[in-house]
Amino acid sequence: MNYQETTNWMFNQLPMYQLQGASAYKEDLTNIRVLAAHLDNPQNLLKCIHVAGTNGKGSTSHMLSSVLQEAGYKVGLYTSPHLKDFRERIKINGQEISEDFVIEFIAKHKDFFEANDMSFFEMSVGLAFDYFAAEKVDIAIIEVGLGGRLDATNIITPLVSVITNIGLDHTQFLGNTLEAIAGEKAGIIKPNVPVVIGEYTDETKPVFLAKAEENNAPIYFASDLIDQIYLSDLIGDYQFHNKKTVQQTISILNNETDFNISNEQLQEGLLHVVKNTGLQGRWQQLGENPKIICDTAHNKHGLSVVMNQLKNEKFEKLHIVLGVVNDKDLDSILPLFPKEAHYYFCSPNSSRGLSTEILQSEAKKYDLIGEKYDSVESAFAEAKQNASENDFIYAGGSTFVVAEVPLD
Numbered sequence: 001m002n003y004q005e006t007t008n009w010m011f012n013q014l015p016m017y018q019l020q021g022a023s024a025y026k027e028d029l030t031n032i033r034v035l036a037a038h039l040d041n042p043q044n045l046l047k048c049i050h051v052a053g054t055n056g057k058g059s060t061s062h063m064l065s066s067v068l069q070e071a072g073y074k075v076g077l078y079t080s081p082h083l084k085d086f087r088e089r090i091k092i093n094g095q096e097i098s099e100d101f102v103i104e105f106i107a108k109h110k111d112f113f114e115a116n117d118m119s120f121f122e123m124s125v126g127l128a129f130d131y132f133a134a135e136k137v138d139i140a141i142i143e144v145g146l147g148g149r150l151d152a153t154n155i156i157t158p159l160v161s162v163i164t165n166i167g168l169d170h171t172q173f174l175g176n177t178l179e180a181i182a183g184e185k186a187g188i189i190k191p192n193v194p195v196v197i198g199e200y201t202d203e204t205k206p207v208f209l210a211k212a213e214e215n216n217a218p219i220y221f222a223s224d225l226i227d228q229i230y231l232s233d234l235i236g237d238y239q240f241h242n243k244k245t246v247q248q249t250i251s252i253l254n255n256e257t258d259f260n261i262s263n264e265q266l267q268e269g270l271l272h273v274v275k276n277t278g279l280q281g282r283w284q285q286l287g288e289n290p291k292i293i294c295d296t297a298h299n300k301h302g303l304s305v306v307m308n309q310l311k312n313e314k315f316e317k318l319h320i321v322l323g324v325v326n327d328k329d330l331d332s333i334l335p336l337f338p339k340e341a342h343y344y345f346c347s348p349n350s351s352r353g354l355s356t357e358i359l360q361s362e363a364k365k366y367d368l369i370g371e372k373y374d375s376v377e378s379a380f381a382e383a384k385q386n387a388s389e390n391d392f393i394y395a396g397g398s399t400f401v402v403a404e405v406p407l408d
Contacts, residue, residue: 003099006106007086010120031118032152035126038112042133046076047257048156049249052144052185053164055302056198056242059234059273059282060164061143063246066276067269068139069093071261076132076140078153080124083280083403090128094277097131105130121145125152139259149187159259160252161188161217163208164245165199167301182207194218194252198245222248232270236283236295238305243270281402283309289389291315294407296399298324300332306396307336315392319344319383322368323376323401324359325352333397334366341394342386343370346379348400376404 001009036043049064051057058079065077075093082088087096105127106113113123125145132140142158144151166182182204189195189211197208200221212219226244234242250266253259273279283306286292291313297306310318318341324330325348345360347353356372363370373379376395383393395405 001103001107003103006103009110010086010106010123028150029152029155031116032122032125032155034116035112035118035122036129036155038109039126039130042129043156045133046129046137046140046156048140048142048158049160049162049253050142050144050153050156050158050188051162051164052148052151052188053162053198054167054181054185055297055299056164056238056245057143057162058296059236059239059279060162060198060242060245061141062273062277062279063232063234063242063270064249065091065094065141066273067246067250067261067266068141068259069276070269070272071259071265073138073259074136076128076135076137077277078125078128078132078140079143080121080145081399083399083407086124088278089124090131091277092132092135092137094275096278097127101131102127119152122152144185144188147184147187149184151188154188157190158188158193159257160249161190161193161195162245162249163188163195163197164242165301166201166204167299178203179207183211186211189215189217191215192217194220194256196220196222196245196248196252198222198241220248220252230267230270232273233275234273234279234282236306237309238297238302239282246270280407281399284407286405286407287384287393290319290384290387290391290393292384292393292395294395294402294405296402297396298328298333298398300329300336303333303336303397307338310338310392310394313392316388316390317342317392319387319391319393320370321346321376321379321383321393321395321401321405322359322363322370322397323348323356323379324354324397325350325400326354327352328354328398330359330362334363334368337363337366337368339367341368341370343368344379344383345370345372346374346376346401348376348398348404350400353400376401377406380405 090097222244281296320341323346
């Protein structure tokens with residue numbers, strides 16, 4: 001198989017949460033442990049930072065990678081989901097894994113994957129571990145896919161565990177209270193491994209403290225410990241806490257491991273995240289006159305910050321290209337959107353995309369008015385056509401929407 005055929009096989013033959021949702025969720029780590037053993041446990045050769053959280057884990061992971069790159073280290077970065085190409089998930093110093101490595105890995109192990117019913121995500125995690133070990137990275141930043149305790153990435157023993165924050169998302173898997181979700185995310189806390197908490201609430205802090213105490217894990221609440229916050233090229237308001245989280249994590253690496261990152265390298269890393277890592281879709285500006293912003297925020301916790309930032313922008317008219325997936329609680333997110341905007345309702349090209357008819361109808365209940373379009377691309381093109389140079393266009397509601405917006 002060539003690269004396209006290989007990734008199509010990965011996407012279509014085995015469960016993939018990004019495409020299929022709940023049916024792809026595995027409820028234990030048996031499969032990934034079997035796969036890791038088959039690959040000779042490459043994860044045991046890696047020094048890692050493990051990053052979980054409801055929101056911000058992707059930004060935080062990319063920031064950490066950028067900082068460590070500035071310090072001269074060879075840095076593996078595993079994140080999900082991807083926007084345009086599967087290879088975005090697996091990078092070393094900002095360079096995507098080669099098509100050839102993906103092709104050869106799948107070809108070599110395809111029979112094993114089929115015989116053992118490996119999920120898309122399990123294969124991807126195994127591929128990342130195998131690649132990082134083969135390339136002898138100095139450190140690997142490993143982002144959790146979903147939850148923590150039962151996530152396929154949770155077979156590593158990291159140098160530092162990081163939990164960015166807790167919000168109500170993926171409640172069908174992780175529980176419908178902040179305490180329950182915090183318990184799942186806290187599943188990445190390991191014995192004697194320091195853990196950094198980005199944000200906490202009255203409900204989540206006791207959960208983190210109890211899990212850390214149970215594991216004799218030193219715990220650091222970044223929001224309480226970091227006073228001076230450095231600038232970053234990631235300018236979304238929600239990066240405020242992510243930057244604190246990164247700064248606290250780097251402090252632990254400096255104080256408790258052999259890694260050595262100067263203050264200047266920390267600052268340079270935060271300033272050059274996009275250049276160093278290729279991160280996209282975080283309050284990303286795609287144009288000016290009219291100003292065009294896209295963002296992958298997709299739940300109440302993330303969208304509330306983004307919509308507040310939108311309120312502080314100056315414009316004559318606001319155009320919002322909006323699409324969501326079918327497992328979102330619309331009653332929690334639609335009230336966050338501004339009523340004065342004109343909406344371009346669309347459905348991402350995914351089996352999980354919510355129909356434009358339902359989205360338009362539900363949005364109308366909250367006085368969000370607009371037309372529906374048969375694709376993200378056509379909705380975005382119409383918004384650009386209608387907007388004057390003093391207007392503002394926002395595209396989002398889902399990672400899938402941003403994936404279908406032209407990002408250059």
